[in-house]
Structures are given as C-alpha cells and as structure tokens.
Amino acid sequence: MSTEIASKDQTQERIRILACGLDDSFSHSLKSYVVQHLEFIDYDKKFDSLVELQAFLATEHAEIAFVHISMFQDLEEEQKALSETSLAKLMIITDKLEPFKKIPTLMEPFTELVYQHTPVRIITERMLTFETKKNLRLYTQAHPETKTKGQKKTVLVYSAKGGVGKTTIAINIACQLAKKDKKVLLVDFATFGNVSVSLSLPTSVRGMAEAIGVLEQPAREESELIQYLQQSIYTMQFQGKKLDVLGAASAMKMTSLDLEKTDELLLSVQSLGYDVVILDTSSDLSEKNVSLMSAATDILFVSTTDIAASSSLLSTIELVDTLNRPLQNRHLIINHYNDTLGFPINELESILSMDVSVVIPDKYEQIQGYTNRGVLLAEKPNLKLNKYYRQASHLIDPVFTDKELGKKKKLFFKKGGGRK
Incomplete structure (x- = not known):
C-alpha cells in the first residue's frame, strides 16, 4: 500500500515500529521523519539484540522492525522466526554495499534489504508497502512451562453467554481430576450459585458469605479471611474420592465483589494448597470476572453451535488480550454439539482465532436426568460422555491414559498378515 493509503487506513489503528542494532544517527533521522510526517506511526522501542526483540514480540504486537544486518547470525532462520510474529515487514539495514553484490536469501515481500x-x-x-497482517491471537495454547504434571492450577470455566453448560463442565472436570487423586477445590463465583444448586448442597452450607463479610471490614487480617474460607468448604464424597466445594454467597454479596475484593479473595483461595482450583462464574464482563480472567493459569472458554453464543465470545477475547498473561493456557470447548446440524467448526475457529480443543456431544436429557436424581456423571465410569470431560480435564493436567480419553490404538500389520 502507498503512504497515502496507509495514512488513511491507519487513523484508528496505529502502526508500531521497532528498531534493533541501528546506528544512532540513522535511528534519529528515521524517528524525526516519522514524528514530523507520519503521525499515525509510533517509533516505539529500541533493542540491542535479536534475542531481546524476539522476546518482546512473543508477547507484544508491532507491524515493522528495522534491524541492522550485523544482528543476524543465521539470516534465513531468524527472518523466518520473525515472520511468524505479528510483524508485517522486516527492514534489514546495511551501511555497506557489499550485501547487495551477493544478495542474501530474503523472504520477500516480508523482508527488504x-x-x-x-x-x-x-x-x-x-x-x-505491506499487507496488513491479521493480529493472530495465541488463544488456543499450551505452554510447556505450564503443562508440567503436578503444577498447581487455577482454572476458569467461562462463557460470555448463559445456558451453554459451563457449570456442568466445571463440575465434571473437578470430579474427573479428583478421581485421579488430585486435591481439587471447586469454587462457585456465579451470582446465583449454580454449582450449589447443581450439586444439591445442603442449605446449611453458606459458602463465601462470611469471607466476603470479612472483605467488607475496613480493618482485617489475611489469616481471618483464610480461616473463614476453610470453614466454608464443603467436602463431597463419591466413589471413595473427595471433592471440596466452596459455594457462592447470596446474590447481593456476589455482586458486591469488585476488582480489589475478588483479587484478595482469590489470592487467599490459592494459598489453601490445592492442586487445582476450578472456578465457575456468571457470564457478565464484571470487575469480578476480569479479576478471575487475569488470575487464572488456564481459561476454558465454552461455546455452543448457537451463533449468538459464539459471537459473544469475541468481546471476551478482546478483553483477555489486554490482560497480558503470555503463559496463560487458553482453550475453546464446544458443548451440546449435534452432528446432524453440520455446524462448520473450522469457520468458528477462524472467526475466534482459536482451535477447538474438545467437542462435547449434545446429551442434555441424559445429563439432566442424572442431575435431577442427584447422581454425578463421574459416578458412572462406563458412561461414554465422561471421556469428553476427561479430555477437557487432560488440558489442565495430562494424567489420563489414551484409553480413558477414548483414543483408539492403531493396529500395525506385519507383512504377510497378522497383527503386530
């Protein structure tokens, strides 16, 4: 695109320039010209090495990078690595004419000498002169640093639209991990206590009411908050396993949770020593939910084949983009899926910039039937539906076998017949 076109198109979205290893005089001239003539461009940061530049681009977005040719050790590999970031243009600067005599391998039009x-x-x-590159979100991601078995996790199960089954998913993920002898705490942050209702917890269980009451006091001690949280946890028994549940308080108290109170409450919850803390919550974009999204090590976004449910996730995606948690694991789960609908999952992945990690079939009547009788799905080990909840749980902690995940073993045949 020409300079005139760029100026017109980028009035709302600014172009960011990064520099690496540039001569001071050249850098000054470039910056001065940009400031004077190209007001839609930000000449942002300077780096002393490609390692620093690549580390920055791993978490931040920029369109153009000026890099001195001396910074490259392996030009072919390093420009390829840069092309996989948000950069749309790489300008390699040389103060000598020799490189032009033996032109290096350039990834044109991305790279220019x-x-x-x-x-x-x-x-x-x-x-x-570049085509605007789509700002690819690292949304469906699993970082090796955070996928180690046994690492403590805080998992938020979230949907931007109600009625998609996130509470059912949260409960069953918690149960499946508890069956693997993980110490699990299921916390209900929903305004109207969906978990407590689904699990038919005794009415005597007051949940977070006293803990939130402590937060409302002007003078308080962290030990007091932790004490009330511990006293409020209800332990369920199923198939010889334990699952701890921290229920919601009254709707009035839950809506009183602002950013600061939720931060403090969740920090105390995380200090209780659980292997996994599963958070269920309401679908609004409140301060409470912003706090939960920011604190979670893993977010499981739940949607359905309902277009409204899928499109409503976009606003959440934009929000989470601003929270800057580069090592946060994020996954998309499609619930209540019906093969006969012919829903184009690949198109949904493209729209949301996320791969679908797990598809859970539509078994609403079956789930509701067990729930109405107070029976946990996890108590039915042969129930086919459980493999999908194990697949979702495996995203959090990879402790399930291929058989448990419903993966079929491949059969290998020897030449001349017979299985290997």
Whole structure:
C-alpha cells in the first residue's frame, strides 16, 4: 500500500515500529521523519539484540522492525522466526554495499534489504508497502512451562453467554481430576450459585458469605479471611474420592465483589494448597470476572453451535488480550454439539482465532436426568460422555491414559498378515 493509503487506513489503528542494532544517527533521522510526517506511526522501542526483540514480540504486537544486518547470525532462520510474529515487514539495514553484490536469501515481500544512506523519505515509503497482517491471537495454547504434571492450577470455566453448560463442565472436570487423586477445590463465583444448586448442597452450607463479610471490614487480617474460607468448604464424597466445594454467597454479596475484593479473595483461595482450583462464574464482563480472567493459569472458554453464543465470545477475547498473561493456557470447548446440524467448526475457529480443543456431544436429557436424581456423571465410569470431560480435564493436567480419553490404538500389520 502507498503512504497515502496507509495514512488513511491507519487513523484508528496505529502502526508500531521497532528498531534493533541501528546506528544512532540513522535511528534519529528515521524517528524525526516519522514524528514530523507520519503521525499515525509510533517509533516505539529500541533493542540491542535479536534475542531481546524476539522476546518482546512473543508477547507484544508491532507491524515493522528495522534491524541492522550485523544482528543476524543465521539470516534465513531468524527472518523466518520473525515472520511468524505479528510483524508485517522486516527492514534489514546495511551501511555497506557489499550485501547487495551477493544478495542474501530474503523472504520477500516480508523482508527488504535497505541501504542506510538512502533518503529517509524513500525508506519510509518502502516500509509501508505491506499487507496488513491479521493480529493472530495465541488463544488456543499450551505452554510447556505450564503443562508440567503436578503444577498447581487455577482454572476458569467461562462463557460470555448463559445456558451453554459451563457449570456442568466445571463440575465434571473437578470430579474427573479428583478421581485421579488430585486435591481439587471447586469454587462457585456465579451470582446465583449454580454449582450449589447443581450439586444439591445442603442449605446449611453458606459458602463465601462470611469471607466476603470479612472483605467488607475496613480493618482485617489475611489469616481471618483464610480461616473463614476453610470453614466454608464443603467436602463431597463419591466413589471413595473427595471433592471440596466452596459455594457462592447470596446474590447481593456476589455482586458486591469488585476488582480489589475478588483479587484478595482469590489470592487467599490459592494459598489453601490445592492442586487445582476450578472456578465457575456468571457470564457478565464484571470487575469480578476480569479479576478471575487475569488470575487464572488456564481459561476454558465454552461455546455452543448457537451463533449468538459464539459471537459473544469475541468481546471476551478482546478483553483477555489486554490482560497480558503470555503463559496463560487458553482453550475453546464446544458443548451440546449435534452432528446432524453440520455446524462448520473450522469457520468458528477462524472467526475466534482459536482451535477447538474438545467437542462435547449434545446429551442434555441424559445429563439432566442424572442431575435431577442427584447422581454425578463421574459416578458412572462406563458412561461414554465422561471421556469428553476427561479430555477437557487432560488440558489442565495430562494424567489420563489414551484409553480413558477414548483414543483408539492403531493396529500395525506385519507383512504377510497378522497383527503386530
């Protein structure tokens, strides 16, 4: 695109320039020209090495990078790595003419070799000749650093639309992990206590009421808050396993949770020593939920084949983008899926910039039947539906076998017949 087109198109979305290893005089000239003539461009940061630049781009977005040729150790590999970031244009700067005699392998049009003494006006025109690259979100992601078995996790099960089955998923994930002898705490942050209702907890269980009451006091001690939380936990028994549940308080108290109170409450919950803390919550974009999204090590986004449910996730995606948790694991789960609908999952993945991690079939009547009788699905080990909840649980802690996940073993045949 030309400079004129870029100026018009980028009035709302600014273009960010990064620099690495540039000569001070060239850097100053480039910055001065940009400030004076290209007000839609931010000449942002300077780096002393490619390692620093790549580390920055792993978590931040930028369109253009100017890098001195001396910074490259393996030009072919390093420019390829940079092309996989948010960068739309890589400008390699050289103060010598020798590289032009033996032109290196460039990934054109992404990469361009530029002579340092070329007039800055021409350089800026050339740097703007790129197609806007879609800001790819690292949404469906699992980082090796956070996928180690036994690492403590805080998992938020969230949907931007109610009625998609996130509470059922949260309960069953908690149960499946508890069956693997994980110490699990299921916390109900929903306004109207969905978990307590689904599990038919005794009415004597007051949940977080006293703990939130402590938060409302002007002078309080952390030990007091933790004490009330511990006293409020209800322990369920099923198939010889234990699942701890921290129920919600009254709707009035739950709606009183602002950013600061939720942060403090969740920090105390995380200090209780559980292997996994599963958080269920309401579907609004309240301060409470912003706090939960920010604190979670893992977010499981739940949607259905309902277009409204899927499109409503976009606002949440934009919000979580701003929270800057680069090591947070995020996954998309499609619930209540019916094969006969022919719903185009690949199109949904494209719209949300997320891969679908687990597809749970539509078994609403079956789930409701067990729930109405007070029977946990996890108490029915042969129930086929459980494998899908184990698949979702496996995203959090990879402790399930292929058989438990419903993966079929491949059969290998020897030449001449017979199975290997």
